[in-house]
Amino acid sequence: MYRSARIRNFESVRSAAAAKSLTKTYGTGDTAVSALRGVTVQFPAGTFTAIMGPSGSGKSTLMHCLAGLDRADDGEVYVGGEEITALSDRELTKVRRDRIGFVFQSFNLVPTLTALQNILLPLDLAGRKADRDRLGSVVQSLGIHDRLHHRPSELSGGQQQRVAIARALVTQPDVLFADEPTGALDSTTASTLLSFLRASCRDLGQTIVMVTHDPIAASFADRALVLSDGRVVDEIGDPTPDSVLGAMRSLAA
Numbered sequence: 481m482y483r484s485a486r487i488r489n490f491e492s493v494r495s496a497a498a499a500k501s502l503t504k505t506y507g508t509g510d511t512a513v514s515a516l517r518g519v520t521v522q523f524p525a526g527t528f529t530a531i532m533g534p535s536g537s538g539k540s541t542l543m544h545c546l547a548g549l550d551r552a553d554d555g556e557v558y559v560g561g562e563e564i565t566a567l568s569d570r571e572l573t574k575v576r577r578d579r580i581g582f583v584f585q586s587f588n589l590v591p592t593l594t595a596l597q598n599i600l601l602p603l604d605l606a607g608r609k610a611d612r613d614r615l616g617s618v619v620q621s622l623g624i625h626d627r628l629h630h631r632p633s634e635l636s637g638g639q640q641q642r643v644a645i646a647r648a649l650v651t652q653p654d655v656l657f658a659d660e661p662t663g664a665l666d667s668t669t670a671s672t673l674l675s676f677l678r679a680s681c682r683d684l685g686q687t688i689v690m691v692t693h694d695p696i697a698a699s700f701a702d703r704a705l706v707l708s709d710g711r712v713v714d715e716i717g718d719p720t721p722d723s724v725l726g727a728m729r730s731l732a733a
């Protein structure tokens with residue numbers, strides 16, 4: 481189910497997340513680096529997007545600006561129809577906590593807490609109760625129901641990443657941002673996790689934005705956006721490893 485998100489009509493309100501004319505420069509004068517040069521992009525609700533591009537093309541900067549972890553110099557970012565670029569730091573913290581989920585390459589679990597305590601941590605911090613049905617369906621579909629009372633050190637890498645994904649999904653975020661989520665996993669475990677991410681779009685209507693260098697990982701997404709030198713230069717619908725590899729090779733050429 482690929483829905484084109486090219487910007488003909490910018491529809492921030494109907495997108496789970498969107499950016500308009502985003503620019504970001506690091507440093508000043510001779511050492512200034514333009515990381516984003518006017519990026520406009522939309523992420524329709526319930527879609528899975530992979531962000532690809534050569535090293536230094538601006539992928540992490542774009543994701544961090546979209547997720548409210550970093551501020552752009554100019555342009556607008558919307559999450560769930562709300563412009564987050566207009567918010568104070570305090571309001572932005574609340575948006576990150578309530579409406580955005582994160583998964584990183586290095587699972588970032590709290591070692592002294594059990595898997596279940598880790599999963600419930602964001603809700604506890606927000607003073608919210610878990611929706612039992614949601615918790616049950618996330619834990620069940622990730623296949624970690626029998627590991628909930630173990631600490632991270634007692635879990636495999638793949639299981640730890642599944643706990644991290646459960647933690648990000650249990651709050652029902654508008655968008656789940658994943659930064660190389662399978663970078664530390666073997667290919668079989670990675671493929672199981674990516675299948676789960678794809679299923680969470682289809683079955684739970686979850687919107688996912690994933691930064692990856694891996695064309696196989698990108699092929700699990702509904703589309704791949706290709707960045708080069710701070711700009712979106714290509715958009716591939718229903719990507720395959722070959723179509724993504726072809727786009728990356730033509731960039732290199």
Ligand SMILES: Nc1ncnc2c1ncn2[C@@H]1O[C@H](COP(=O)(O)OP(=O)(O)OP(=O)(O)O)[C@@H](O)[C@H]1O
Nearest residue numbers: 506507513515533534535536537538539540541542
């Ligand atoms: N904190 C920073 N200070 C200065 N320059 C930075 C900073 N963060 C990123 N950059 C520069 O901005 C550009 C984009 O970086 P970014 O990390 O977004 O790229 P990327 O596509 O995610 O790269 P990679 O695939 O290597 O992780 C690069 O030229 C990088 O060197």
